[in-house]
Amino acid sequence: xxxxxxxxxxxxxxxxxxxxxxxxxxxxxxxxxxxxxxxxxxxxxxxxxxxxxxxxxxxxxxxxxxxxxxxxxxxxxxxxxxxxxxxxxxxxxxxxxxxxxxxxxxxxxxxxxxxxxxxxxxxxxxxxxxxxxxxxxxxxxxxxxxxxxxxxxxxxxxxxxxxxxxxxxxxxxxxx
Amino acid sequence: xxxxxxxxxxxxxxxxxxxxxxxxxxxxxxxxxxxxxxxxxxxxxxxxxxxxxxxxxxxxxxxxxxxxxxxxxxxxxxxxxxxxxxxxxxxxxxxxxxxxxxxxxxxxxxxxxxxxxxxxxxxxxxxxxxxxxxxxxxxxxxxxxxxxxxxxxxxxxxxxxxxxxxxxxxxxxxxxxxxxxxxxxxxxxxxxxxxxxxxxxxxxxxxxxxxxxxxxxxxxxxxxxxxxxxxxxxxxxxxxxxxxxxxxxxxxxxxxxxxxxxxxxxxxxxxxxxxxxxxxxxxxxxxxxxxxxxxxxxxxxxxxxxxxxxxxxxxxxxxxxxxxxxxxxxxxxxxxxxxxxxxxxxxxxxxxxxxxxxxxxxxxxxxxxxxxxxxxxxxxxxxxxxxxxxxxxxxxxxxxxxxxxxxxxxxxxxxxxxxxxxxxxxxxxxxxxxxxxxxxxxxxxxxxxxxxxxxxxxxxxxxxxxxxxxxxxxxxxxxxxxxxxxxxxxxxxxxxxxxxxxxxxxxxxxxxxxxxxxxxxxxxxxxxxxxxxxxxxxxxxxxxxxxxxxxxxxxxxxxxxxxxxxxxxxxxxxxxxxxxxxxxxxxxxxxxxxxxxxxxxxxxxxxxxxxxxxxxxxx
Numbered sequence: 001x002x003x004x005x006x007x008x009x010x011x012x013x014x015x016x017x018x019x020x021x022x023x024x025x026x027x028x029x030x031x032x033x034x035x036x037x038x039x040x041x042x043x044x045x046x047x048x049x050x051x052x053x054x055x056x057x058x059x060x061x062x063x064x065x066x067x068x069x070x071x072x073x074x075x076x077x078x079x080x081x082x083x084x085x086x087x088x089x090x091x092x093x094x095x096x097x098x099x100x101x102x103x104x105x106x107x108x109x110x111x112x113x114x115x116x117x118x119x120x121x122x123x124x125x126x127x128x129x130x131x132x133x134x135x136x137x138x139x140x141x142x143x144x145x146x147x148x149x150x151x152x153x154x155x156x157x158x159x160x161x162x163x164x165x166x167x168x169x170x171x172x173x174x175x176x
Numbered sequence: 177x178x179x180x181x182x183x184x185x186x187x188x189x190x191x192x193x194x195x196x197x198x199x200x201x202x203x204x205x206x207x208x209x210x211x212x213x214x215x216x217x218x219x220x221x222x223x224x225x226x227x228x229x230x231x232x233x234x235x236x237x238x239x240x241x242x243x244x245x246x247x248x249x250x251x252x253x254x255x256x257x258x259x260x261x262x263x264x265x266x267x268x269x270x271x272x273x274x275x276x277x278x279x280x281x282x283x284x285x286x287x288x289x290x291x292x293x294x295x296x297x298x299x300x301x302x303x304x305x306x307x308x309x310x311x312x313x314x315x316x317x318x319x320x321x322x323x324x325x326x327x328x329x330x331x332x333x334x335x336x337x338x339x340x341x342x343x344x345x346x347x348x349x350x351x352x353x354x355x356x357x358x359x360x361x362x363x364x365x366x367x368x369x370x371x372x373x374x375x376x377x378x379x380x381x382x383x384x385x386x387x388x389x390x391x392x393x394x395x396x397x398x399x400x401x402x403x404x405x406x407x408x409x410x411x412x413x414x415x416x417x418x419x420x421x422x423x424x425x426x427x428x429x430x431x432x433x434x435x436x437x438x439x440x441x442x443x444x445x446x447x448x449x450x451x452x453x454x455x456x457x458x459x460x461x462x463x464x465x466x467x468x469x470x471x472x473x474x475x476x477x478x479x480x481x482x483x484x485x486x487x488x489x490x491x492x493x494x495x496x497x498x499x500x501x502x503x504x505x506x507x508x509x510x511x512x513x514x515x516x517x518x519x520x521x522x523x524x525x526x527x528x529x530x531x532x533x534x535x536x537x538x539x540x541x542x543x544x545x546x547x548x549x550x551x552x553x554x555x556x557x558x559x560x561x562x563x564x565x566x567x568x569x570x571x572x573x574x575x576x577x578x579x580x581x582x583x584x585x586x587x588x589x590x591x592x593x594x595x596x597x598x599x600x601x602x603x604x605x606x607x608x609x610x611x612x613x614x615x616x617x618x619x620x621x622x623x624x625x626x627x628x629x630x631x632x633x634x635x636x637x638x639x640x641x642x643x644x645x646x647x648x649x650x651x652x653x654x655x656x657x658x659x660x661x662x663x664x665x666x667x668x669x670x671x672x673x674x675x676x677x678x679x680x681x682x683x684x685x686x687x688x689x690x691x692x693x694x695x696x697x698x699x700x701x702x703x704x705x706x707x708x709x710x711x712x713x714x715x716x717x718x719x720x721x722x723x724x725x726x727x728x729x730x731x732x733x734x735x736x737x738x739x740x741x742x743x744x745x746x747x748x749x750x751x752x753x754x755x756x757x758x759x760x761x762x763x764x765x766x767x768x769x770x771x772x773x774x775x776x777x778x779x780x781x782x783x784x785x786x787x788x789x790x791x792x793x794x795x
Contacts, residue, residue, distance in 0.1 A: 033493070034492065034494040037474075038475065040477075071496050072494070072495065072496055075479060075496040075497065075653075076479050077479065078436055078476075095555070095593065095627065095629045095644075096553075096561075098643055099555075099640075100556075100557075133437065134437070135437050136401035136437070137209045137210050137401070138399055138401055139251050139561040140213055140250060143213070150212065150213035152213045152214060
């Protein structure tokens with residue numbers, strides 16, 4: 001019994017801790033509706049995605065309907081309602097990259113990570129992959145971004161090597 | 177009462193000059209997005225560390241490393257230039273820094289290896305301004321990019337920065353600024369080409385206690401990065417342009433709506449705003465004139481439609497970025513219901529130039545109806561890719577063959593896609609046509625924001641049209657039916673065409689749909705979405721027909737329509753291809769030409785790399 005009560009208290013604390021950061025962010029933006037996008041951006045940076053309960057919470061404290069928060073979150077492609085990987089791989093599919101072969105690169109990444117169909121995050125939450133609109137480095141096409149680091153003139157072979165290196169590194173990280 | 181900062185530009189210039197003289201010999205390291213991807217920051221750090229105690233030729237001249245904006249020729253990055261020696265090195269890597277410091281910075285020796293070499297004449301250039309890529313460019317807007325540190329307001333002031341603002345506030349009444357803009361013939365660089373001065377006059381004419389100035393920096397066209405280059409390379413120029421505009425229309429609050437995909441631009445803009453506030457160029461009572469203006473940054477969240485004025489306003493207000501019917505125009509009722517001026521980054525960047533040179537001189541660049549210069553992002557299958565600036569009215573030939581250095585691997589020129597998903601194709605017959613607003617509209621293309629993607633004979637034009645339509649379909653906000661459903665159906669048809677399942681009547685349906693979507697859509701996104709189809713159909717109809725009737729893709733791109741063939745003249749009959757074929761579709765006798773049985777072939781292409789004499793083609 002005691003153990004269970006303790007566990008429950010822990011849970012409440014954890015919830016509070018979880019929302020404290022959200023409170024801070026919303027407060028920083030003065031609860032203003034016009035800052036909703038910026039708020040969601042910061043929240044997503046914190047959690048790597050927008051969990052449903054947090055969106056509802058934001059709506060409650062900002063005194064707007066959950067639908068309008070959800071509406072904004074689903075409208076903009078930057079927001080994700082599913083967890084993203086530790087390594088966020090973004091394949092640029094702007095015109096220049098497309099013409100110089102970004103799709104074979106994208107397919108090679110998906111194949112390498114064993115992602116099929118509409119799945120874009122690996123089971124272990126290590127990698128997620130998506131195509132993005134032009135990142136503005138067209139002269140170096142095709143371009144791949146991994147956690148904001150830009151890899152230029154990428155080929156299907158090169159990208160599998162890069163992923164191997166990252167796998168190795170995160171493997172080492174776990175050992176330490 | 178708020179504290180008044182009386183800023184005197186002359187005094188600031190003097191300070192900037194002193195700051196400049198103290199820097200000694202400047203080593204400029206290009207830090208645009210392209211060069212950063214090639215390791216520019218590492219090179220900068222290394223120069224900073226290793227160059228700290230170095231003195232040029234023992235002349236007591238110290239070395240200062242400076243991060244600059246984009247040089248434009250991103251293909252050749254990382255650029256390292258030393259203006260005092262009139263010298264530019266290209267393709268510099270971090271491991272070359274020691275050598276450059278030892279030989280060039282200490283002894284003034286030029287290292288041949290890092291000079292730009294003309295691929296045709298093999299001539300090496302000490303100064304890049306003479307090379308083909310830069311020779312025919314005229315840089316009015318990008319002239320500071322690559323020369324000054326975008327994170328230093330002193331460097332901007334020293335390059336005559338904020339002089340236009342100072343001059344405007346002291347010599348012009350607001351309505352005179354609008355007139356000057358009208359006279360200059362400057363037109364919106366965001367795509368529409370609406371006369372900038374007229375737009376300002378509309379906003380000015382609307383009486384209101386509050387007005388806004390918005391800079392549209394949601395550069396969403398795939399294949400365009402001009403605004404990115406300006407914001408990263410010369411952010412103060414943008415601020416100065418907005419300040420002059422705000423004074424002209426009577427606004428005291430501005431927003432820069434910049435897409436979140438440009439983190440470096442956002443960072444540099446934030447630095448620039450902070451510096452301008454500290455100097456009193458932004459804030460209350462600027463230069464003691466009584467005019468006040470503040471700028472805030474709003475980051476977008478990835479929605480192409482937000483480049484549309486009304487959608488952008490909705491997004492700044494924190495809503496879903498969906499467009500509204502016009503009228504009312506933003507000039508009447510825009511952000512928070514107040515009169516709002518919206519211009520694109522490049523338009524604002526032109527403003528200080530117009531004021532400094534005067535409308536009459538400015539008009540001399542460009543053509544009768546399209547004044548000034550235009551930046552283009554030249555990409556795709558040309559030798560020299562990058563950011564360029566040419567007078568409006570330059571020809572495509574000059575851009576593709578002189579600046580761009582022709583097509584890569586000596587392939588044949590096929591077309592140029594201009595203006596992104598709203599634009600169209602230009603073909604060989606347009607090579608000598610002047611690129612200006614009117615001429616381009618006449619042939620079904622548009623200046624757009626300035627993306628120029630060159631394509632060669634290996635590019636499938638139908639696939640490109642499908643690509644653009646998939647883009648607009650994806651980005652359609654879903655508010656109006658013609659765009660939401662129409663683009664979807666058009667995309668379906670195009671997908672049928674590239675997979676070889678379309679019939680001739682589909683083509684007719686596609687053309688009908690294009691007309692409906694163009695006519696019935698609410699905003700620019702839908703209205704222009706059929707453009708890539710209309711223009712490719714106009715110039716490459718036979719390629720569509722080849723896909724539909726002949727069931728083949730002339731460029732050999734479309735997976736489903738590939739026909740893999742062995743060139744019987746080249747084939748040496750080694751049988752290597754037959755051995756790699758997973759379905760035994762290749763037959764033949766040793767030392768005689770082999771043949772592919774097209775009925776058995778699954779078009780996997782595994783045979784092509786196996787051939788020692790490149791006799792297998794995929795089209």
